[in-house]
Amino acid sequence: MKLDIKKFPNKILRKKASRLEKVSDSDRAMLRDMAETMYLNKGVGLAAVQVGIDKQLAVIDVGKGLVKVVNPVILTKEGKVIEEEGCLSVPDTTVMVKRSERITVGFLNENGDVSQITAEGLFARAIQHEIDHLYGRLIIDYMSPVKKLFFLTKYR
Numbered sequence: 001m002k003l004d005i006k007k008f009p010n011k012i013l014r015k016k017a018s019r020l021e022k023v024s025d026s027d028r029a030m031l032r033d034m035a036e037t038m039y040l041n042k043g044v045g046l047a048a049v050q051v052g053i054d055k056q057l058a059v060i061d062v063g064k065g066l067v068k069v070v071n072p073v074i075l076t077k078e079g080k081v082i083e084e085e086g087c088l089s090v091p092d093t094t095v096m097v098k099r100s101e102r103i104t105v106g107f108l109n110e111n112g113d114v115s116q117i118t119a120e121g122l123f124a125r126a127i128q129h130e131i132d133h134l135y136g137r138l139i140i141d142y143m144s145p146v147k148k149l150f151f152l153t154k155y156r
């Protein structure tokens with residue numbers, strides 16, 4: 001089922017999402033719907049808060065297969081890269097964002113098993129972007145003060 005994507009300045013996007021104790025059937029259904037919604041919108045990642053759900057769930061696909069993560073945590077990081085990013089919740093806006101180049105992430109998979117992945121490049125960037133969403137952070141938080149001020153005038 002395609003879900004409705006919440007857009008800035010919707011307040012849920014600023015919420016720190018709740019961690020899951022365990023992964024239920026309804027969480028698995030939500031991850032499926034989130035993936036469908038991501039693909040239909042041609043995104044490379046989507047976090048549950050973006051569809052109005054206060055849970056630490058995210059899906060990522062940068063073209064190398066779908067990854068579903070629950071309660072993701074960055075365990076190690078290496079290097080820094082600055083690249084342009086967009087976000088389905090902040091349409092028509094791109095921001096240069098400095099991210100770690102290579103990361104290891106711990107999470108629960110959709111069956112609730114403890115898992116770990118190593119990612120680099122766009123994959124690493126997309127995961128970090130989605131983890132930001134789970135903590136209420138958005139790409140606009142990486143704008144220079146002048147660019148952010150200009151951006152915010154559109155919402156006054």
Ligand code: NI
Pocket residue numbers: 086087088089129133
């Ligand atoms: Ni986003």
